[in-house]
Amino acid sequence: MVETFRVKGMHCAACASAVERILKKQEGIQDAQVNLVSEQVTVTSDRYLTLEPLVQALGKAGYELERIEAPKEVSLAVEGMHCAACSAAVERILKKQPDVIDAQVNLVNEQVYVRYVGEKDVAHWEAAVSKGGYHLKEKEQEQWKETNFHISGMHCASCSSACERMLSKLDGVKEASVNLVNEQAHVVYDPRRVKQSEMFAAIAKGGFQAEVIREQQAAKEEKESNRGMILMLVLGALLLYIGMSHMLPVPLPLPDIIHYATHPLNFALIQLILTTVILFMGRDFYIRGIPALLHRVPNMDTLVSIGTLSAYLYSIYSLTQIAAGNLHAVHALYFEGAGVVVALVRFGKHLEAVSKKKSMGAISALLQLRPDTAVLYKDGREMTIRVEEVTVGDLLVVRPGDHIPIDAVVVEGSANVDESMLSGESMPVKKRAGEEVIGGTIDLDGRLLIRCTKEMADTTLSHIISLVEEAQGKKAPIARIADRISLVFVPTVMAIAVVAGILWYIARGDIALSIQIFVSVLVIACPCALGLATPTAIMVGSGKAAQLGIFMKSGEALENAGEIDTILLDKTGTLTVGKPVVLSIVSDDPKKALYHAGTLEQGSKHPLAHAILEKCRQDGLQLPAIEHVETLSGLGLRADSEGHSIVLGNQELMKQSGCDIRSALPEMEAAARQGYSVIALGVDQQFCGFFVIADQLKSDTAQAIAQLKDMGITPVMVTGDHPLSAHAIARQAGIDEVIAKVLPQEKGEVVKRFQNEHKVAMVGDGINDAVALTQADVGIAIGSGSDVAVESADIILMKEGVADVATAIRLSKAVIRNIHQNLFWAFFYNSIGIPIAAGVLYAFGGPLLSPVFAGAAMAFSSVCVVTNALRLRRFKA
Incomplete structure (x- = not known):
């Protein structure tokens, strides 16, 4: 170029x-x-x-x-592609063309984005591509999309017509219609040519205001829900005051016109009105609860609906008795037991929803990483658009301090990017042109021009959110306990309520007392606490794990991790860095020895050569060009450079080249016995020293292994490497048991062998670990590893080291402990509450539980369980 x-x-x-x-x-x-x-x-x-x-x-x-000239771009349609090989071929052909800087093919929508300098020569590009059997079209194929949004400020037909006219004038809008009655616009448009934000801007110029319907609707619904909750509580408090004020040791004042002693019928009627309104506002209990009973799958709504309806209908019967002249029936009104219970249970569900929303804090935090807007670079100008409007191929501007809106590739500029949300690492990563950036990460210090490469649903952040949501939605094995109990819980409670009511009627002959006990038993029983015990803890726990860069794929993985007693660890790439480094240079002049060795290793693809060349780069050595290097099979390398004859290889090569290595031989052999690679250097038939090269432990490996041992977990290294190398790394890491020279297909058998007596986890990062990761009770993949390893694992660690293995296990233990606490509280509450509501204490002269207090206790139980689960948010890594 x-x-x-x-x-x-x-x-x-x-x-x-x-x-x-x-x-x-x-x-x-x-x-x-x-x-x-x-x-x-x-x-x-x-x-x-x-x-x-x-x-x-x-x-x-x-x-x-x-x-001198900024690059330009054009989007072209491509025909004839069928697979990834086709798209790669089109890219390769176009990149070879003069003045073409870059070409990116989207196989799905059959388009290629060409970035070029100079004149756009589509005819020449088309001719080149057609030789490969494909066809380019300069005219973009329009992909129409429909949208609806709200427009406020319209007063007449001319206003709606003006809005339609303004929208229709925009390039890319195919059709626009505005409905004056519901104040909504319906637009058919091409999202690649016009954005919804541009439509909003056009509307604003005309003096009107446009906004997204779903946001307006969501805000409206939330506002109405809060209003309804407040109104229900106010009505419930008023009903409670009227119905029970006279029962207090010091009666509270009540207007004479609704006083039970002077106007008992009015006293009953006002309660009937208040209760009816409350029950209507809480009609969801009845809409869900009654059909559930009819279909023989009763639930908590069934308990509430039957209990409150029983009290409500009996109270109506008492009201008819009062109207018929039986004034004593005023003492058999339980309107407050129906209305206030519904209000309290509804309020409890509201608090529960708020708490559960907090339990989804990790999802909320991840969603907050998505900026609401992005800066689109189009036709030489910048404009702010909603991030949902970004499509593949759009050019976006990211300024210092901004969140990167979507997965993209850097087109221009460079910046340090904070990727801690993805990897947990606090150190920023330098991003330059041609490198990928991840949506949700933060641009710290440079202006970037990026091109969107993925739809929102396909971004890394979206996959992470899906992973967390999936884990939160899956049940742990321990949840099956609560599930089995829940199947019989509601029918059992209903049976207890009926039996208790009948027994008390037989014992006392008081139908009012029987109904009160019947309602109290139904209302105090709390299947919600049982149902919430496990999922809330898993939701908070997996969410906390996500914040720490640990992704649990299921509740089962979260539970099983806490039971691990043996961990098998792959060596290369898991415990070690995965690439050799020069540990030491034994020579009278180490710098000169490195210079000669680096000169020979230029161009070599061998891992040991990379280690020497990386050492040269670190030391800032400028290596001379060398025309020919002779490769000696099984021995090493030989070349002439700057008047010197240089050889680099094993002991045999030194002997053949006349280099005397006897003085260094003991030291070289000692290094070899420790599992290190030893390379000798000779210059002009003189032995000049040797290099000790080996893979290195990751910085956090030894500490992580020590933590696992402190937790009573046995670490075992399983590797395909030579025993000498494996044992050398194991000694550094603090691992006592090593299984070396294990073929990939044999790793699964090793896991099976340990599973006979232990609960086993496998930690790996490569394709060769996939079988073992799947076989293990818990498979743990290093996030920087292969896709196959990540797919096979149950837990994914986004950091490159194994330090988070111990953190994942400790968090798992904390979650299971929290679930046990929740289940204990739920069982204990129901075991104590139901007998009290059934009148056990009352039978021995104790208090009789009112349905109102039963409803409050039931709501309190659910909130306690969720609040306990929220304590997991304070877990420290």
């Missing part, structure tokens, strides 16, 4: 030569030619160049560089 840049600060031929020399040293640049008169440099490179490194390189020499 050939590009032209403007260079400022050049004054003579020496300046021009300096600029050329500096640019030619930059990665990817093949040639640079300066025109001193026009102050321009023409650069030939193998790819589109990122401006920043070039600017920095020339800036150190006192020159300024700027791109």
Whole structure:
């Protein structure tokens, strides 16, 4: 690719030569030619160049560089593609074309986004692509989308017509119609050409205001729900005051017109009206509860509906008795027992919903990482749009401090990005042109121009949210206890209520007392506490885990992790970094030895060569170019460089080359026995030293293994490596048991062997660990590992080390402990509450529980269970 840049600060031929020399040293640049008169440099490179490194390189020499022409882009339709190989072929063909910087194919919508400099030459691109059997079309295929939104401020037909006209004028809008009556607009549009935010802006220019319907509706519904809750509580309090004020040791004042002693019928009627209104507002209990009973699947709503209806209907019967002249029936009114119970239970459900919403704090926190808006870069200008409007291929601007709105690739600029939400690591990651950025991460210090690569539903953050939601929705095995009890709980409570009511009627002959006890038993029973005990704890626990960078795929994984007593760990990439590093250089002149070794290793793909070259890079060594390196099979490398004959390899190569290694032989053999790789260096038939190379433990491995041991868990290394290397790493990590030279297909058998006596977890990161991860009671994958490993595992650790293995197990134990507490509270509450409501204490001269207090206790029980689960949010890693 050939590009032209403007260079400022050049004054003579020496300046021009300096600029050329500096640019030619930059990665990817093949040639640079300066025109001193026009102050321009023409650069030939193998790819589109990122401006920043070039600017920095020339800036150190006192020159300024700027791109003369900003790249342009076009979206083209592609026909004839059938698979990923087809899309890759189209990209490859287009990238080879002159002036094409980049080409990205979307196989799904059959489009390619071409970024280029100079003139758009679609005809030439089409000719090149057609040779591969594909066809380009410059005209975009419109993909129409429909949307509805609310418009406020319209007063007449001319207003709605004006809105329609303004919307229809927008490029990309196919059809627009505005309904004056319900104040809504219906628009058919192409989301690639026009955004909903642009429609809102056009409406605003006309003096009207547009907003998304679902947000307006949600806010309205929440407001109405809160109003209804407050009104129900006020009516319930008024009903309680009227119905029970005279029963207090010191009666409260009541207007004479509704006093039970002077106007008993009015006293009953006012309660009937208040109760009827409350029951109507709480009609959901009856809509759900009665059909559930008829279908023989009774639930908590059934208990509430039957209990309160019984009290309500009996109270109506008493009211008719009062109207017929039986004034004594005024003492058999239980309207407050129906109305206040419904109000209290409804209030309890409201508090429960608020608490459960808090229990979903992790999901809320993840959702908050998604910014509401994004800055679209279109036709040379920036505009703010809703993030839901972003489509694949859109160019977006991200400023310092902003959340990156969606998964994308950096087109221009560079910045440090905070990815702690994804990996848990606090250190920022430098992102440059061509690199991917993840939606929800934070741009810390640079302006980025990014191109959206995924739809919102396919982003990394969306997958994480789905993973957490899925884990929160799945039941743990312990939940089956509550499930089995819940199947018989409601029918049993109903039976107890009926039997208690009948027995008390037989004993006392008081139908009012029997109904009161019947209602109290039904209302105090709380299947909700049983039902909430497990899912709320799992929801909070898995959510907390997500905040720590630990993703549990199911409640079963969360429970099983707490029972682990043995952990099998893969070595390479799990306990170790996964790539060799130079541990030491034994030589009289280590720097010179590294220089010679690096000279030979240039261009080699061997992992040990990478270790030496990385050491050279760290030490800042500039290596000379070398034309020919001879590879000696089974021995090493030989080459001539700068007048020296250099050999690099094993002991046998040293002997063949006449290098005397006897003085260093004991030390070399000792290093080899420890499992390290030893490479010897000879220069001009003289032994110059040797390199000790090995994979390194991750920084947190030893501490993590120590934590596991402290928890009573036995760590075992399972690896395919040589026993010497495996035992050397195990000693450093503090692992006592090692199983080496295990083939990938054998790892699953090793797991089975341990499972005969232990609860086993397997921790790995590679494809070769997939079988073992699936076989283990709990499979734990390092998030930086292969897709296959991640898919096979039950728990995913987003950090690259194993430190979070102990954290995951401790959190699992905390969750199970919390579930046990919740279940105990639910069982204890019902075991004590139901007998009291049935009149056990009353039979021995104790108090009789009122349905009102039974309802309050029932609501309190559910709230307690959820509140206890919320304590898990304070878990510390």
